[in-house]
Amino acid sequence: MTVRIRPATPADFPAIARFTVDAYREDGQLAGDHGYDKKLADVETRAEAGVLLVAVEDDQVLGSVTFVLPGTAYAEISGPGEAEFRMLAVDPAAQGRGAGEALVRACLERAGELGCAAVVICVRSFSEPAKRLYARLGFARVPERDWSPFPGVELEALRLPLTG
Structure with missing residues (x-):
């Protein structure tokens, strides 16, 4: 089967809430x-603050991501001309099927369509699977933008310039 990306609907919100918390906890x-x-x-608030996308296979929601622009409620490190995505999660039972990469690629495509020059994200310093995915797609560390939202939570900034 093929993973496809579409905007989330309110009917998707309970599944998104469940697997996002599960995926973050498992990681x-x-x-x-x-x-x-x-x-x-709080999926409803995320959906109001940005664009909430889901990865779907056979009508089953496998993963989700929140795409935002600078100055919006969920933007953390994006600046002028940059897009950002947050809270990328794939249901632990569906990991390894390409949903995460498909969601990232959808964010890159959306950013390009909006004329953004780059996409930025934050990743936990210990999250090796996420870091491998982002490196494979061309994201590079921007250490001067690393930050910590809570004591003991260290976030590494990554950036991918978009070309033509």
């Missing part, structure tokens, strides 16, 4: 008492 990203799981599960 070790929810350790500590910072309440990020509640922000991840």
Whole structure:
């Protein structure tokens, strides 16, 4: 089967909330008492703040991502001429089927259509599978933009310039 990308609908929100929290927890990203799981599960607010995309196979939602522009509520490190995506997650039961890469490519395509010069993202310093995916797609570290939203949560900034 083929993974396809489409905008999320409210009917998708419960599944997105569940697998996003599950994926982040399984990856070790929810350790500590910072309440990020509640922000991840608030899919409705994310959908209002940006463009929420889902990866679907046989009508099953496998993953999601939130695409945002600078100055919007969920933008963290994007500046003028840059797009950003956040909260990329694939259901742990569906990982390894290409949904994550398809979602990233959809964000890159959307950014290009909007005339953005680059796409930026943050990734946890220990999240090796995510870092491998982003490196394979051409993202490079921008260490001067690394930051920490909570004590003990270190985020590495990555950037991919878009060409013509």
